[in-house]
Amino acid sequence: MTDVFMPRLSDTMTEGAIAQWLKSEGDTVKRGDVIAEIETDKAVMDLEAYEGGVLEKILVQPGENVAIGAPIAVIGDGSGAGSSDGAGDAAAAPSAEPEAAPAEAADEEAPTGEAAAPAEAAEAGEAPAETAQAKPAETAQTPADESEAPAASGSKIKATPLVRSLARTHGIDLATVTGSGPSGRIVRADIEQLIGSGSKPAAAPAAPTAPEPQAAPAAASAAPVGTPQPDDEVVPMSQIRKVTARRLTEAALVPVFQLTSVVDASRLTEVRRDINTRLADAGVKVSVNDLIVRAVAVALALHPEANASFGGDAILQHKHVNVGVAVALDDGLVVPVVKDADKKSVTAIGAEVKDLATRARAGRLKLDEMSGGTISVSNLGMFGVDQFTAVINPPEAIIVAVGGTADEAVVVDGEVKIRPRTRLTITVDHRVLDGAGAAAFLKDLTDLLTEPLRILV
Amino acid sequence: MAENADKQAASAPEITYRQALHDTLRSEMLRDENVFLLGEEIGKFEGSYKITAGMLKEFGPERVRDTPIAEEGFVGAAIGAAMLGMRPVVEIMTLNFSLIAIDQIVNHAAKIYGMFGGQTSVPMVIRTPGGGGQQLAATHSQNIEAWYASVPGLKVLAPSTPADAKAMLTAAIRDDDPVLLLENLSLYNTKGVVPEGEQVAEFGKAKVIVPGTDITVVSYSRAAVIAADVAQRLKPQGISVEVVDLCSLRPLDRETVCRSVMKTGKAVVLEDDWLTYGIGAEIAASIQEGAFDYLDAPVRRVAAAEIPLPYAKSLEKIALPDADALIRVINEQLDATRFAR
Numbered sequence: 001m002t003d004v005f006m007p008r009l010s011d012t013m014t015e016g017a018i019a020q021w022l023k024s025e026g027d028t029v030k031r032g033d034v035i036a037e038i039e040t041d042k043a044v045m046d047l048e049a050y051e052g053g054v055l056e057k058i059l060v061q062p063g064e065n066v067a068i069g070a071p072i073a074v075i076g077d078g079s080g081a082g083s084s085d086g087a088g089d090a091a092a093a094p095s096a097e098p099e100a101a102p103a104e105a106a107d108e109e110a111p112t113g114e115a116a117a118p119a120e121a122a123e124a125g126e127a128p129a130e131t132a133q134a135k136p137a138e139t140a141q142t143p144a145d146e147s148e149a150p151a152a153s154g155s156k157i158k159a160t161p162l163v164r165s166l167a168r169t170h171g172i173d174l175a176t177v178t179g180s181g182p183s184g185r186i187v188r189a190d191i192e193q194l195i196g197s198g199s200k201p202a203a204a205p206a207a208p209t210a211p212e213p214q215a216a217p218a219a220a221s222a223a224p225v226g227t228p229q230p231d232d233e234v235v236p237m238s239q240i241r242k243v244t245a246r247r248l249t250e251a252a253l254v255p256v257f258q259l260t261s262v263v264d265a266s267r268l269t270e271v272r273r274d275i276n277t278r279l280a281d282a283g284v285k286v287s288v289n290d291l292i293v294r295a296v297a298v299a300l301a302l303h304p305e306a307n308a309s310f311g312g313d314a315i316l317q318h319k320h321v322n323v324g325v326a327v328a329l330d331d332g333l334v335v336p337v338v339k340d341a342d343k344k345s346v347t348a349i350g351a352e353v354k355d356l357a358t359r360a361r362a363g364r365l366k367l368d369e370m371s372g373g374t375i376s377v378s379n380l381g382m383f384g385v386d387q388f389t390a391v392i393n394p395p396e397a398i399i400v401a402v403g404g405t406a407d408e409a410v411v412v413d414g415e416v417k418i419r420p421r422t423r424l425t426i427t428v429d430h431r432v433l434d435g436a437g438a439a440a441f442l443k444d445l446t447d448l449l450t451e452p453l454r455i456l457v
Numbered sequence: 458m459a460e461n462a463d464k465q466a467a468s469a470p471e472i473t474y475r476q477a478l479h480d481t482l483r484s485e486m487l488r489d490e491n492v493f494l495l496g497e498e499i500g501k502f503e504g505s506y507k508i509t510a511g512m513l514k515e516f517g518p519e520r521v522r523d524t525p526i527a528e529e530g531f532v533g534a535a536i537g538a539a540m541l542g543m544r545p546v547v548e549i550m551t552l553n554f555s556l557i558a559i560d561q562i563v564n565h566a567a568k569i570y571g572m573f574g575g576q577t578s579v580p581m582v583i584r585t586p587g588g589g590g591q592q593l594a595a596t597h598s599q600n601i602e603a604w605y606a607s608v609p610g611l612k613v614l615a616p617s618t619p620a621d622a623k624a625m626l627t628a629a630i631r632d633d634d635p636v637l638l639l640e641n642l643s644l645y646n647t648k649g650v651v652p653e654g655e656q657v658a659e660f661g662k663a664k665v666i667v668p669g670t671d672i673t674v675v676s677y678s679r680a681a682v683i684a685a686d687v688a689q690r691l692k693p694q695g696i697s698v699e700v701v702d703l704c705s706l707r708p709l710d711r712e713t714v715c716r717s718v719m720k721t722g723k724a725v726v727l728e729d730d731w732l733t734y735g736i737g738a739e740i741a742a743s744i745q746e747g748a749f750d751y752l753d754a755p756v757r758r759v760a761a762a763e764i765p766l767p768y769a770k771s772l773e774k775i776a777l778p779d780a781d782a783l784i785r786v787i788n789e790q791l792d793a794t795r796f797a798r
Contacts, residue, residue: 160794162722165750180795181754188722188753189795 002051004073006066009040010367017065017239018072019044023055029075036072041243043334043370044363054078065239159186166191240332240363251391254310255430258389261442263449265405265420271452275346288405288422289325289379290350295455296400297321297341297349299445300375306441307374309395310431316395324373324393325353327360334360335393337373346456381405387423397432398441401425422449469652475645477619478508478584481626482546486516489544492630493520495531496548505550506586506645532558532583536566536635539581544630552587552639553599566635567610581636582629588641588679588729589777595765598773600730603739605637606706612636612660613706617681619649621704624658631657639706641679641729661708665717669699672723672790675714675740677703680727680778687780691787698787706736714740715747722753723790727783732760753794757786 006016019037029035034046035055057074060066157174159167163186167174172194179186228234237245268291275286300307300321309316321342324335336356338349359365375397378390381404390401403423410419424445428438448455472480486492493516498505500513500523513521524531528549535545549555555562562583570578589598606613614629614636616622622640629636666681667688676684681702688698701717703710718724724744726737737758744756762776 160722160753161749162751162753181793185793187794 002053002075003071004035004047004049004075006060006068006070006072007038007047008068009038009045010043013040013068015065015067016040018060018062020062021058025055025058027055029053029055039239039363041239043365043367045367049075051075157186158184160188162188163191166195170195238331240329240334244332247394248391251394254392254394256392256427257430257435257438258425258427259435259438259442260387260423260425261446263422263424263446264410265422265449268422268449268452269405269420271456284347286346286350288381289377289402290346290353291452291455292379292400292402292449293323293325293338293341293349293353293377294344294346295445295448295452296375296377297323297338297344298455299441299448300398301342302444303437303441305437306398306433308397308432309374310397310429315432318374320372320374322372322374324376324396325356326376326378326390326393327357329361329363334365334370335373335376336360336365336369337371339372375400377402381422387425389425390427392427392429394429397429398438399427400445401427424449469650471648472619472651473645474616474619474622474640474647474649475506475508477622477649477651478626478640479510480651481623481630482509483512483515485546485627485630486512486520489630490520491542492544492546493522493538494546494548495522495524495535497524497526497531497550499523499548504548506642508584509548528554528557529561532561533565535581535583536561536569536579539566539579539635540569540577544580544582546582546584546630549583549585551593551597551642552585552601553597555583555585555605556601559604562605562611562635562637563608567608570634571610578633579635580633582626582632582638583635584626584638584640586640586642586645588643589761589766589773590643590679592768592770592773593642594768598766600728600761602637602639602706603730603735606709606736606739608707610635611707613639614658614660614704615639615641615678615706616704617641617644617666617676617678617702619647620651620656621658621702623651624656625704627656628658628660632660639678643679644682647682658704661705661710663701663703663705663710663713665699665713666702667698667700669697669721671697671699671721672725672787673699673701673714673717673721674725674727674783674787675701675703675717676727677706677736678729680729683778683780684727684783687783687787690780691784696787696791703736703740709739709743711743711747715744718744718748719751722751723794724752724756725783725786725790726756726758726760727778728758728760729777730760731763732758733763735760754790757790759783759786 009016017039019039021036023029023033023035029049029052031049031052033049033052035049036047037044038047053075054077055073056076056078058072059074060070060072066072158179158181159174159177160181163174166172166188167177170191172191174186177186177190177194178184180190181187265288268288272286272288272291275284300323304317307318307321309318320340322337322339323341324337326333326335336353336359338344338352338356341349344352356365356369359369373393373396376390376393376399378399379402380388381402383404385403386406387403388401390399392399401424403425405420405422407418408421409416410421411417412419424442426438426442433441482494486494494509494512496504496509499509500518500521502523503510503513509521524534532547532549535547538545549558566579566581587600587602589600591598602613602615605611612629612632612634614625616625616638626638629638667685669688674684674688681700684698684700685702688700691698699717699721701714703714714724724740726740728736730736735758737760741756741758744752759778759782761778764776766776767773
């Protein structure tokens with residue numbers, strides 16, 4: 001008898017929804033069968049059964065959101081004696097005998113609970129492994145992520161497990177207890193006094209030991225939100241919209257500056273036309289955006305100092321040039337990543353971007369296809385935008401905003417001429433790069449697009 | 458078995474750990490003619506530690522076989538004999554020399570039952586003394602029991618008293634699978650009451666050898682004797698130490714350990730082995746898994762210094778854990794949990 005839990009499928013995921021069940025109650029499932037599609041904050045992903053058996057019970061209906069670790073179904077032998085009490089395989093743990101202790105521990109520490117039952121952790125090994133691989137790219141480098149940690153007020157209280165257990169039983173608020181153990185840890189002796197005296201400090205109005213109010217650290221995330229008016233329509237946010245909103249709020253904490261430069265796109269348009277005319281028979285078709293993605297990659301490879309992230313007390317210089325390409329969806333924004341774009345041909349990049357964008361719109365990107373970017377490109381040229389600034393995509397240090405190409409009257413060699421021109425604006429993380437360094441990158445990028453033969457070889 | 462021991466305590470005489478082992482070997486050989494002994498110098502010389510004194514004379518060279526100095530060879534021979542229905546009891550002169558035979562023990566004795574789908578088992582016993590404190594220098598003073606205790610297919614026993622030595626050796630000889638019986642050199646001359654008559658220990662059972670309420674000390678073999686002594690010494694100070702003697706390292710009785718920690722809320726592991734990757738680590742992890750909500754302080758470990766054991770007596774003494782080291786850590790644990798003293 002096994003509970004199936006809402007898996008953690010991405011670093012940023014805190015809850016997930018069932019997009020649809022691919023098996024029905026009563027169906028026999030084999031280990032490895034895809035039993036459901038899970039809508040995470042980033043994509044729709046397959047959920048495989050860790051164990052074979054009969055899908056006895058579906059606990060969460062399609063569209064319903066539940067936290068990571070919450071039971072969503074029960075797989076059993078078909079007898080219908082479902083467990084779903086969260087203990088799951090805990091009985092398989094070597095020390096299961098001491099009553100319910102292991103299960104309780106799992107409850108309390110929900111996200112890490114799996115570790116309490118070694119057998120189960122080993123079984124579940126496949127799914128978490130995926131997350132672990134994707135991790136280095138995001139977690140360590142996202143300073144904004146860290147600001148979330150202090151928000152939870154309970155996490156600061158040092159108390160032994162025994163004390164936490166006693167506090168639960170007796171309804172004592174540990175925030176009101178002074179710890180006498182090492183570094184202020186609350187130990188049994190501290191709390192037994194309270195239990196013994198019969199007073200519950202939770203109710204006491206002004207416990208002298210109450211810690212400082214927690215308001216300060218929480219403020220960082222308190223961006224103003226709107227109050228609904230009577231005639232407002234309240235549209236629930238999709239998971240992707242939610243994560244887009246959160247990521248952009250995080251980006252607001254990054255100190256940035258913008259630089260703009262204009263590219264004479266004459267050669268770029270010519271080269272593109274040439275490729276598409278002469279290689280049409282071979283089925284080759286490249287877009288301006290493909291050439292720009294390639295140029296950004298080549299330029300970034302020339303500037304390792306810009307292929308970097310802010311790492312707290314160090315700069316993290318990346319070994320690979322991975323270009324994220326912003327793709328607008330109906331309900332949010334995703335940035336699939338072309339890995340090692342400096343080592344790929346324009347046509348290879350073109351094919352990859354097309355595939356990624358198509359699958360992004362279908363919500364079918366894999367997690368690793370959306371992580372590990374070291375720079376991003378956002379192109380609104382096709383919407384008739386001349387010039388704009390893009391919001392940085394942390395932890396990347398640069399995002400390139402590409403406007404449309406339009407004929408302009410410019411002075412060339414003392415004469416007014418008509419030239420197609422494109423405006424590029426880079427938004428730069430000032431902690432990683434200063435103006436001069438960013439300008440050097442932008443100049444090389446502009447030069448490459450002015451003379452695009454250099455990006456074709 | 459413990460109750461039995463108490464009942465007979467008044468009438469039974471005190472004998473040494475060494476004598477208990479000798480008597481048990483003898484009575485098992487008298488009981489079952491398939492039981493035979495082999496090892497270096499166990500016959501004519503009557504054993505390096507005289508456990509087998511008089512055996513050659515009584516049972517003859519067929520059943521008390523002196524072997525060459527070739528541990529891999531005679532352990533392998535014992536495995537073969539066991540597979541054919543004999544019940545060999547091998548003496549390896551010291552645990553350190555078992556390393557020569559480790560392939561036979563780990564790769565063959567432990568695995569044959571499983572590898573051949575249960576068609577044959579290996580009912581053999583390896584008795585071997587280990588431990589430091591005898592000025593035998595680094596290569597003759599090790600406690601590498603954790604290496605064997607981590608191997609599925611082996612049973613690893615470590616009696617700390619003469620009575621346990623008798624009951625565990627009896628159980629080991631009668632068991633159908635390979636059993637390592639770890640003796641400790643410094644225990645051979647310790648005395649205790651050994652109940653007369655047949656005593657057969659149950660595998661995988663730890664014992665609370667001193668009951669207490671304030672802190673649990675988990676230990677085994679020589680270290681359990683120290684722990685029991687410390688518990689008695691701290692009693693007058695009003696500190697109630699519960700001592701759990703593991704007795705069996707594999708299978709390991711996590712239940713008794715966790716139950717004790719649930720009562721006291723605090724635990725220290727005392728072992729003669731090196732600190733890292735040892736029995737103490739296994740116990741600490743087991744307590745974490747089984748009694749997390751009952752812990753009032755992190756589990757502590759007291760073990761030998763992480764060095765090859767020195768020959769010099771003074772250095773050897775400070776490298777091995779002793780009562781003082783244990784008392785120090787117990788006090789730290791009690792201070793950390795504001796135990797009123």
